[in-house]
Amino acid sequence: xxxxxxxxxxxxxxxxxxxxxxxxxxxxxxxxxxxxxxxxxxxxxxxxxxxxxxxxxxxxxxxxxxxxxxxxxxxxxxxxxxxxxxxxxxxxxxxxxxxxxxxxxxxxxxxxxxxxxxxxxxxxxxxxxxxxxxxxxxxxxxxxxxxxxxxxxxxxxxxxxxxxxxxx
Numbered sequence: 001x002x003x004x005x006x007x008x009x010x011x012x013x014x015x016x017x018x019x020x021x022x023x024x025x026x027x028x029x030x031x032x033x034x035x036x037x038x039x040x041x042x043x044x045x046x047x048x049x050x051x052x053x054x055x056x057x058x059x060x061x062x063x064x065x066x067x068x069x070x071x072x073x074x075x076x077x078x079x080x081x082x083x084x085x086x087x088x089x090x091x092x093x094x095x096x097x098x099x100x101x102x103x104x105x106x107x108x109x110x111x112x113x114x115x116x117x118x119x120x121x122x123x124x125x126x127x128x129x130x131x132x133x134x135x136x137x138x139x140x141x142x143x144x145x146x147x148x149x150x151x152x153x154x155x156x157x158x159x160x161x162x163x164x165x166x167x168x
Contacts, residue, residue, distance in 0.1 A: 001079060001139075001141075002139045004071075004074075004075050004078070004079075005075070005112065005114060005139050005141075006139075007071060008068070008071050008072060008075060008112075008114060008163075009114040009115065009161070011065070011067055011068040011071060012068065012090070012092070012114060012115070012161050013159075015043070015065060015068070018041045018043075018092045019041070019042065019043055019059075020039035020040060020041055020042070021039060021040050021042045021044075040091065040094045041091065041092035041093055041094060042089060042090065042091055042092075042094070043059050043064075043065065043068075043089075043090040044057040044058075044059055044060075044087060044088070044089055044090075045057060045059050045060050045065075045069045045072070045087065045088040045090075046060055046085070046086045046087035046088055047060075047086045047087055047168065048087070048168070049103075049168050054168075057087070069088075072088055072163065076110065076165070079141070080110055080141075080143070083108070083110055083143075083165060084106055084108070084167050085109075085110070085165035085166060085167050086166070086167055086168060087165070087166040087167075087168050088163060088164070088165055088166075089163070089164050089165075089166065090161060090162070090163050091161065091162045091163075091164075092115075092159065092160070092161050093159060093160055094162075095153055095155065096152060096153050097152055098123075098125055098129060098150050098151065098152040099150065099151065099152070100146065100147060100148060100149065100150055100151070101146040101147055101164075101166065102147065103166070103168055104146055104147045104166045104167060104168065105167045105168060106147070106167045107145045107146070107147040107148050108143055108144070108145065108146070109143070109144060109146040109147075109164050109165050109166060110141055110142075110143055110163075110164065110165045111137060111141065111142050111143075111144060111146070111162065111163070111164050112137065112141040112162065112163040112164075113136070113137025113138045113139070113140065113141075113160065113161070113162055114138070114139070114160075114161040114162075114163070115138070115158060115159045115160045115161045116158045116159055117138070117156045117157060117158030117159060117160040118156060118157050118158060119154050119155055119156035119157060120137070120138075120153060120154055120155070120156030120160045121134040121135055121136050121137070121153070121154045122134070122135050122137055122142075122151055122152070122153055122154075122162075123135075123151060123152045123153070123154060124144065124149050124150070124151050125149070125150035125151065125152065126150075127150070129150065134154065137162065146164070
């Protein structure tokens with residue numbers, strides 16, 4: 001498994017510049033010098049939903065990173081063949097405060113950590129916000145109830161990629 005994850009990691013490191021989006025800044029706690037939220041470094045594969053309309057994401061439709069998209073799909077098919085998803089989100093160096101992924105239709109997501117970093121554990125919280133567990137994701141994928149479980153990310157040093165699946 002780790003060899004396959006390292007091949008995905010190598011492909012991620014080739015993405016330069018890493019794309020940015022502005023529609024997820026509410027969760028991001030990184031701030032510019034003047035206090036404004038920064039754009040997030042993200043790649044979306046699969047589908048997106050605007051209102052009641054589904055369409056392919058830009059990265060999938062235009063096949064911007066076909067080798068990366070294919071490798072992630074292969075990894076999921078091999079190690080998580082029963083996983084139900086239609087979107088893959090890749091974050092690079094995005095820090096998120098405690099939240100639930102309310103737009104996921106099911107209460108199961110795959111979360112993968114890649115990159116050369118120290119720290120950056122994902123925290124799973126109870127309903128009162130107390131940390132129940134802190135998990136090092138680096139080459140250690142987890143399935144978790146992202147729709148009903150509050151989760152956050154610890155600070156880290158280095159470049160941290162997180163890959164998460166959704167069914168939207």
